[in-house]
Amino acid sequence: MSLFVxxxxxxxxxxxxxxxxxxxxxxxxxxxxxxxDLTTNELKAYNLQGNFRGYLGTPIDPTHFLTxxxxxxxxxxxxxxxxxxxxGTYAISTWYDDPSSDLRIIEITSTFSSWxxxxxxxxxxxxxxxxxxxxxxxxxxxxxxxxxxGWTASAPDGxxxxxxxxxxxxxxxDQIYARFDRNGLVDEAGLTVGDSxxxxxxxxxxxxxxLAAISFAVSGPFQHDQAGAPDGNLFEAAxxxxxxxxxxxxxxxxxxxxxxxDTAGVAFGTRISARIGWIEGIVPIxxxxxxxxxxxxxxxxxxxxxxxxxxxxxxxxxxxxxxGIGDACQCGDITGEGQVNDTDATFIKRWALGLFAPLFxxxxxxxxxxxxxxxxxxxxxxxxxxxxxxxxxxGQNCPxxxx
Numbered sequence: 001m002s003l004f005v006x007x008x009x010x011x012x013x014x015x016x017x018x019x020x021x022x023x024x025x026x027x028x029x030x031x032x033x034x035x036x037d038l039t040t041n042e043l044k045a046y047n048l049q050g051n052f053r054g055y056l057g058t059p060i061d062p063t064h065f066l067t068x069x070x071x072x073x074x075x076x077x078x079x080x081x082x083x084x085x086x087x088g089t090y091a092i093s094t095w096y097d098d099p100s101s102d103l104r105i106i107e108i109t110s111t112f113s114s115w116x117x118x119x120x121x122x123x124x125x126x127x128x129x130x131x132x133x134x135x136x137x138x139x140x141x142x143x144x145x146x147x148x149x150g151w152t153a154s155a156p157d158g159x160x161x162x163x164x165x166x167x168x169x170x171x172x173x174d175q176i177y178a179r180f181d182r183n184g185l186v187d188e189a190g191l192t193v194g195d196s197x198x199x200x201x202x203x204x205x206x207x208x209x210x211l212a213a214i215s216f217a218v219s220g221p222f223q224h225d226q227a228g229a230p231d232g233n234l235f236e237a238a239x240x241x242x243x244x245x246x247x248x249x250x251x252x253x254x255x256x257x258x259x260x261x262d263t264a265g266v267a268f269g270t271r272i273s274a275r276i277g278w279i280e281g282i283v284p285i286x287x288x289x290x291x292x293x294x295x296x297x298x299x300x301x302x303x304x305x306x307x308x309x310x311x312x313x314x315x316x317x318x319x320x321x322x323x324g325i326g327d328a329c330q331c332g333d334i335t336g337e338g339q340v341n342d343t344d345a346t347f348i349k350r351w352a353l354g355l356f357a358p359l360f361x362x363x364x365x366x367x368x369x370x371x372x373x374x375x376x377x378x379x380x381x382x383x384x385x386x387x388x389x390x391x392x393x394x395g396q397n398c399p400x401x402x403x
């Protein structure tokens with residue numbers, strides 16, 4: 001699989017991923033190998049990408065790394081890092097294959113100095129991510145009639161590359177996917193052959209960049225149309241519009257009609273959050289899950305109140321910037337929208353006075369001073385917090401936030 005970056009209909013047929021390609025929606029694709037434009041967190045993720053069998057692997061604890069099953073394995077294999085804190089070559093001792101997905105955990109004979117944190121929340125859809133690959137450079141334009149559709153890639157040359165995209169949706173339980181859009185992000189990434197095993201990294205609400213998926217596949221292969229039939233010449237490519245082409249292997253092709261609206265190519269990643277149970281059975285990343293919602297306590301923004309979605313709609317006031325506290329346990333938010341504001345103060349006071357309070361919906365979020373009572377004092381404290389001046393006794397003291 002290759003990763004090309006583009007400036008500027010989910011297909012059910014797909015090929016193993018290979019390289020990362022980018023485009024600005026114009027006539028040129030690039031492959032970004034320089035790390036100059038990576039953020040500090042993205043650079044940390046880049047430095048955790050090791051070369052395994054010409055593809056990629058990501059350490060997830062001192063003695064294990066995660067990659068894709070379909071790239072194969074041999075007892076003599078090694079993983080090598082040419083950058084970052086793990087520089088060097090590491091021999092492998094054994095491996096574990098997930099029976100329900102393409103994930104493979106590989107154990108090494110020594111230890112890593114640094115590793116990635118896992119993204120355990122199942123709220124990936126709609127979030128931006130940074131993706132890494134080792135595929136080849138873009139070498140050929142793909143046209144249907146006179147319309148440019150995307151690009152083919154050269155054979156993988158071992159150089160690590162990167163790009164960004166947005167998770168479009170989930171495919172079954174174990175995969176997420178992203179479209180390679182003509183006018184997507186500034187450094188929109190699409191996969192081609194050679195990028196398999198590369199990490200998809202999402203930054204969580206408190207600024208930690210975590211491993212959310214492992215590159216699995218990309219829509220393809222393709223054939224051009226010849227008088228209403230596939231021409232028999234299969235090719236792989238990163239395409240921002242697959243309309244007018246045949247999709248699928250020989251004998252099982254499907255024609256994708258040309259349409260004024262692009263039908264974008266799609267990249268698939270094996271979803272980490274869906275396989276936390278299997279991963280934890282081999283690598284004790286964070287075994288404690290007090291609220292049994294599938295998110296380890298060390299990553300849970302509400303560790304004592306089940307909230308598998310990890311939604312975080314904001315904090316104090318009407319802003320929607322995540323504050324690291326999940327909506328399910330945001331003390332002071334009795335209306336249930338994830339924010340602590342004047343509306344909450346009003347309805348806490350109405351409820352305390354025995355008045356009609358239809359928006360007093362989450363009683364467990366009321367007691368902000370921890371005195372065991374939901375009353376007018378809490379309403380006053382919430383009103384101060386809502387304007388950015390929370391008193392010292394205001395805090396995460398309500399039942400939903402406590403063990």
